[in-house]
Amino acid sequence: MTTSAQPPVVFYVISSDAVKLRSEYVLLEKSVQASELQQKLTKGDYLPQLGIGATGYYLDPFLKGQKGDFNGLLYASLSIPITDWWGANTK
DSSP states (O other): OOOOOOOGGGGOOHHHHHHHHHHHHHHHHHHHHHHHHHHHHHHHHHHEEEEEEEEEEOOOOOTTTTTEEEEEOOOOEOOOOOOTGGOOOOO
């Protein structure tokens, strides 16, 4: 039984590529991304929020000769967080 040895060039990996393949590096990159997203969420808490909506319904009468009735409602809500604006100035 004979085995042939391969030259070292076959196993050579560029160090910058090898670092990016390590699980520790990948986890660190994910941690950095998570912290950036957390900062965006925190800044979003200090922004004004606007909500709008509409609803409606039609009442069809049971008795003949009567006219149906439509009712509708539009609504809006505005929330401006002014009590903690200075907290949003963190970078």
